Structures are given as C-alpha cells and as structure tokens.
Amino acid sequence: MRERPRPWGIVGALAMTSVTGYGIMFYSFAVFLDPMRRDLRAGSAETTVALTVAILVSACAAPVVGRLLDRYGGRALMTTGSVLGTAAVFCWSKVTSLAGLYAVFSVIGLAMACSLYESAFAVIVTWFDEGRRRATAILVVTVVGGLASTVFLPFSGILTERYGWRDALVVLTVVLGALTIPAHLLAVRRGPGVAAAGPPRGAVSQALRGRSFWLMTLTFVSHNGAVYTLGVHLVACLTALGHTRTFATVTAGLLGVLSVTGRLTTTGLQRRVSPTAIACAMFTVQAAGAALLPWLGRSAAGAVICVLLFGIGYGVGTITRPVLIAQHFARESYGSVAGAIALPVTFSTAVGPLAAAALAQLSGYTPVALAIAACCLTAATGLLLLRAGQRGPAREERERAPLG
Template identity: 55%
Template sequence: MNLAVDATAPGTGGGGRFSHGWRIVAALAVTQTIGYGVLYYAFSVFLVPMSRDLRASGTQVAAALTLAVLTTALCAPLAGRWLDARGGRGLMTAGSVLGTAALLAWSRVESLPQLYAVFLAVGVASAMVLYEPAFAVIVTWFDSRRRADALLAVTIVAGFASSIFLPLTGLLVEWYGWRQALVILAVIYGVFAIPLHALIVRRPKTATTKPTRRADLVRAAVRARPFWFLVAAFTAHGGAVAVIGVLLVTYLIHLGHSPVFAATVAGLLGVLSVTGRLVTTGLRRRWAAAPVAAAVFAVQGLGALLLPVVGESAAGAVGCVLLFGIGFGVGTITLPYLVAERYGTAAYASLSGRIAMFSVADKAVAPLAAMALAQAVGYGWVMGAVALACVAAAFALVAYDRL
C-alpha cells in the first residue's frame, strides 16, 4: 500500500538550474559539510588533549560524543514534527545558533559534568541542523525526478567533511591549543551556518497539509509492515557502518598491519562513500532503489566476512575495505528517497524522524557493543556480526520492495 501524499507542487525544483531549490541545495551542502566537520568529526582530534586537561580517561571523554548521538536520536521525532508543520528555516537557524554556542561553551569546560552538559546541547543542535532536517527541506522542494540528484549533490560535498576538518582541526590544535581551536571552529560554523539557514532555507509555496491529515498519514504508515522493514534495514546497516568506522583501524593493526597502513586504508572509506553514492544513484535510473541498496549492503556483508580470512595480507585488507566502503554512504541517500517515494513529502520529516530515533541510536550503541564483543571473543566475531547486520538489512529491503 502506497500512502504517498506529496506536498510538492508539480515542477518544484525543476524550474531551471538556478532555481531557489538549487540555491538551497548549495547552501545546505556548505552547512552540512561544516556542521559534520565541527559538531562530529573534530571530536576525535580533541580527545587526547581534552583527556589530559580534564584529567579523565579517554573512555570518559568519549562518552560525551555517545551522549550527544543518543540525544540526537531522542530529539529526531520532535524535530521531524516541527519540520513538517513549520519548515526548516526557523529550526535550522536556531540549531545553528545553539551549535555555535555549544562549541564556544565546549572550549571553556573544566570538568566532565560540564563536558556532558555541553554535549547534550550538541546533540540537540545536531538534531536541528544535520542530515535529517536538511533532507526534509530538500524533499519538499524537488519532485521525484530531481530529488535523487539534489540529495546526491549535498551528500557528495558533505562526504568530504572528515577529509577537510580532521586535518584542519589537527593544525588548529597544534598551532593554538584545543580550546582556541574550538573558538575558531565555532566562528567558522556560525559565520556560515546561521545566515545560510536564515536567509536561504524556506518552504516552497505549496498547499500545506493539515495537522490532522499529517497525523493520520503517520499513524497509517507506522501500523504497516513496510515502515518497520525500513526501520530494520537502516538501523542494522547504520550500526554496521558505525562499527567499521570506529574499529577498522584498530582491527587492521590487530591483524598485523602498521598504524600508518591501517589509517591510510581506513581513509579510503570517505572517498568510497562518495563513489558508492554516485554509483547507486546511476543504477537507480534503471532499477528500483530498494533492490539496488540491498545488493550493495550484501556486498558490504561479504567484505566484512572476508576481512578476518584474508585481511592479514595488504591486498586482502584493501580488497575487503573496497567491498565494504562502496556502500559506506549508500544508506544516507537511499532512506530519504524511499520514504519520499512511498509516503510522499507531507509527513516526510515526521516519519524520517521516527526512523532516525532507532538508526541514530544504534550508531551510538553498536560500536560500544562491538568493543565489548571484541574483548570477550575476538574481532573475528565482530566482523561476523557486521556481516550479519548487512545481510539482515539487505533482506529487509528486499521484503520492503515486495510489499
């Protein structure tokens, strides 16, 4: 059963290359790149100097980021309802202000309780400004023909967030110390994100859906099996990707590779995430999105399964990372496409927020569970669990496609 009620007027986003929809895409490409760079990826660079200054263990400090991700997950449904009712301008502008303030407060923390309080704010801000709200804005501006291209454009640019901000943050910490580096990153984020969200983001001039009708759409969706197949697929896949993202370097070193080799190979994931998005979007022009993503997820499962078997050789390690990396960013662009395709745009953000509550939470919890599993029974079992999660995600998408 297809519940689609599309609030996007015919031709919206298709009014030419320089339509306002594409200006929004350009603005969000910038804000997502900087947002992920400073609100998420930069944390790993600050981990060691923060631990030293706060006189805390790395685990205690890292817990702050886990807290932020869980907070983002809990806030996702509320942010989704706001976006469906009022659009993205107010929410994303306020989130940019909150994110900037949180970064400045982070630069002044003197204890773990203060750090955790700051990262509660970072988590709330992330729910207001990162991919889920950005995608909700985009799907309301573009019809089904242009939507995939618009999502791809944003994620290709934002896919380089780690490549830009990890080295940049490292240089800032080396030159100015971690506290002053945070102030500089806060200024960069605020200068770009606040005005771009406030001045560029807005709702298309289309008929709005009444709240009661939108609530009916959400209730009908969550009572049917397709919605829960989406939840299962992208929760399982998101957890698998998070585990590889966190543990790959450690596992490659465990297999006998040098730290430099391990870091270099792991660095391929960022480039491959962009490649995978391009390939998947191209394949989607000929085949349905769900089976294409399912095939990619299955290939990832094969890569994870083979890594303990052939990963001790350099060629084997690179080959397995290539297999897994090709799908590293595929879930990011496939989920919004599938939700808008089946359910339309009228309640897109509400439904996306409900899915994110599960998938984002799993991204926070799965690496911790994987580390515990590795300590208990070894990394080989972790890779087996990652492979199983990818295959489960693939089967869930196949089942979704058949309903």
C-alpha cells in the same frame, strides 16, 4: 523564471551548512580529544562519552524535530539549531570538568538533530517531486557533507597546534556561526505546494501500522549499526590481523573515498534501476567483504579487497533512506516518518560500536566481522521484502498516498 534556480540554491546552502556542521560539531572532536582529556585530567573513555551523549540526544530529539519540520518548515528550526550549535561550541572551549563537557554535548546533540542531514533532507523533499531530481539534490548534500572530515580534521589540527584546543574552538565557533546561521535564516524555505498546516493527523501512527515503515526501520538500523561499527573498529581489526598501524590507518581511510564513490554510483544507476535494488545489491556485497575479512584480511591485498567490497556501500544508506521514505510516504509527512525511523537508527550508531568492543574483548574480531556481515545481510533482506511489497500497483499507490 525566478523560481527555477531557487531549489538548487537551497541545496547549495544545505550542502555548505552540512559540511560545516558535521566538521565542527562531530569530526573535530577527534582532534581535540587528547589535549582536552589532559586538560580535564580525564581518561579517553570518559571523555569520549561526551560524543555518545550528543548522538543519544540527537536520536531522542529526532521524532519531535521531524514533526516540527512538517508543521513549520526548516527555516526557523535549522536557524535555531545553528544558533544552539554555535553557542555550544563556544561553551565547549570553556569547559573545566567532564560534567560540563557532557552538558555542552547534550546541547550539541540537539543542535545536530535540528540542523544536519535529517533536517536538510526534509527540506529537500518539499522542493523536489520528481524522484531523479530529488535523488540528485540529496546526493549533492551528502557528497559535500562527506568532505567534512577531509576539510575540518586538518583545519582543526592546524588551529590546535598554533593556538591550543580552547582558542581553536573559539575560531571554529566563528566559522560555524558565520556559515550556518545566515544560510539557514536566508536560504531555507518550505517547498511550494506543501501545506503549512503540517502533516495529516496521525501520520506517524498510520505509518507504524504499515509494513514498509518497519521494513525500512529494520533495514537501516541493521545497516547503520554495521557501517558505524566497522568504521570505528576497522583499524583495531586490521592491527589484530597482523598489519602495522600505518597500513591499517591508510586502508581504513579508503572508506571515506569509497563512500563518495558509492553515492555517485547509486545515484547514476537510479536512472535504470530502482534505488531499492541497488542498495540491496550493495549491502550484500558489503556482507561478503565483512565476512571474508577475518580470513582474506591477513594479507595486505586481501585486506584491501575486503575494505573495497565493504566501502562501496559505505555511504549508500545515507542517500537511500530519504529516497525510500519520500517514495513511500507523502511529502507532508516526511519529517514525522523520517524522525520516527531516525530514533532507532541513530541509537544503533551509539550502541553498535560499544557492543562490538565488548564482543571483541571476549572473543576477538572474527565474531565482530561476522556480526557485521549478518547485519548487512539483514538490511539486504529487508530491502528485498520492501521491494516485493512494491510489486502490486494497488499497494504502491496506497503506500504513496497521504497518510491519515
């Protein structure tokens, strides 16, 4: 009787720590950028490199973090990540040079790898065997986590206006530590029936020899790069098409709302349609929205239509990836496999927007939009091939069997 509510209590704790961690360690950077660069006497580009450093460190740490999650569970690792993040945010408030800022954000990147979505999903997978309940648990965490910018951008802005950016970060340090450290320490536990010995030997090497692993990697590298690239460049793209900055900003803001809508729709449809088919359809719709943007996007109505088409799948990759990994690989190996996939996927978050900026400078935003569309189609094709490989029951059973 006491076991039944426990998994959902863990889900609630992970939802709270995700919205807090993303809001403070990631999204608040945008609020502090201008006052921080003025204080450090640096340009926007040099200052923004700090966030890229955090993303790259998070990517490099992902495989090791995944193996540690499989072997030891999430409690110690996520608590350690919260402590590191809290200490790093406090140090952020004290930086006096770009070198110091980069050093702080390398620690923040490690804290993000240990304490945010990837680790949360690894914990959830150990608690939920049944696919529908697992998908619902992941949905809860990502929907609440998706509110991070909505909650912490204005909150950080108010604090900055009243106290300045350094004291605002001190306040956020207290918030981050108070909400994440106790939650991870007291609430997070390894799911029942998952061996404490960790994954079978050679779990990742076995996965690397499988078709499913590489199709998933291709799919989510392509989609993640496309989503983050359009998210970064949409305002500039719409402005280049002749719209005012106010219109471009408001229209781009639809992506956040639509990401929640897409996640809810995907999870609701999974009762009747496989998650692979749903994501494939949504990625194809996104490709259409991106491809049409340079032409339809010249009018206000056309721009909104294109953003709606792209936005409906904006948050779908986040919830589809853990569901598919859990379907194809054993629970004991989830963290190791997910970490191996997360490495290139997270790199695409950093590299995609930079490559798009270089392409836009050379040729404008039309080839950028078409490249984003091509990435979405590549992701959809990867899912089609993955689904085709699932058709054979013997193959599916082999993929779902414990590795090693």
